[in-house]
Amino acid sequence: AQSVTQLGSHxxxxxxxxxxxxxxxxxxxxxxxxxxxxxxxxxxQLLLKYTTGATLVKGINGFEAxxxxxxxxxxxxxPSAHMSDAAEYFCAVSDSGGSYIPxxxxxxxxxxxx
Amino acid sequence: GAVVxxxxxxxxxxxxxxxxxxxxxxxxxxxxxxxxxxFPKQSLMLMATSNEGSKATYEQGVEKDKFLINHASLTLSTxxxxxxxxxxxxxxxxxxxxxxxxxxxxxxxxxLLVL
Numbered sequence: 001a002q003s004v005t006q007l008g009s010h011x012x013x014x015x016x017x018x019x020x021x022x023x024x025x026x027x028x029x030x031x032x033x034x035x036x037x038x039x040x041x042x043x044x045q046l047l048l049k050y051t052t053g054a055t056l057v058k059g060i061n062g063f064e065a066x067x068x069x070x071x072x073x074x075x076x077x078x079p080s081a082h083m084s085d086a087a088e089y090f091c092a093v094s095d096s097g098g099s100y101i102p103x104x105x106x107x108x109x110x111x112x113x114x
Numbered sequence: 115g116a117v118v119x120x121x122x123x124x125x126x127x128x129x130x131x132x133x134x135x136x137x138x139x140x141x142x143x144x145x146x147x148x149x150x151x152x153f154p155k156q157s158l159m160l161m162a163t164s165n166e167g168s169k170a171t172y173e174q175g176v177e178k179d180k181f182l183i184n185h186a187s188l189t190l191s192t193x194x195x196x197x198x199x200x201x202x203x204x205x206x207x208x209x210x211x212x213x214x215x216x217x218x219x220x221x222x223x224x225x226l227l228v229l
């Protein structure tokens with residue numbers, strides 16, 4: 001069984017500030033980890049994913065995330081927020097040894113102030 | 115990159131009617147497609163996994179006779195909401211995967227409103 005916890009349903013930052021969205025996971029096998037972004041009334045777009053190899057993963061739009069096994073975390077960061085980053089962000093975990101179907105967190109709404 | 119489309123993007127129907135939603139993988143063949151339901155301000159809930167040429171696998175609590183899924187080809191899966199009721203109003207999102215263990219690519223979603 002696997003699960004995802006996203007701390008904070010809302011995160012508010014100023015434009016140009018650091019973005020940090022937290023994700024902790026639980027998995028009985030080595031996980032595959034994902035971050036998706038969802039803009040209003042749209043589907044999900046893959047930002048980045050971790051499967052194996054380098055634990056620091058770089059994605060689109062300047063985002064990156066680091067897989068920390070000891071902390072069971074996969075936090076998403078971006079050095080400088082842009083107004084266009086305002087959206088809903090979902091962390092997801094899938095089972096690397098089984099169905100590969102991801103389990104999603106509840107999502108974090110990123111608000112960017114000018 | 116891989117593109118998944120959904121049609122229609124928005125549909126309004128009367129209670130008791132059936133609604134069909136199409137999900138297409140435009141530039142790859144999808145052996146597996148997934149159907150999700152998303153309530154406002156909530157996460158995605160997996161409804162069923164659709165495999166080409168075989169019956170869909172439904173998640174616990176999802177009525178298979180209510181939500182009919184057909185995966186007739188490697189690029190098309192359909193979800194039919196039968197005898198829709200207002201509580202079926204939701205955002206339905208499909209995703210497609212080129213193969214087992216591959217990344218899922220999501221469609222833009224279909225907003226269903228049942229009056």
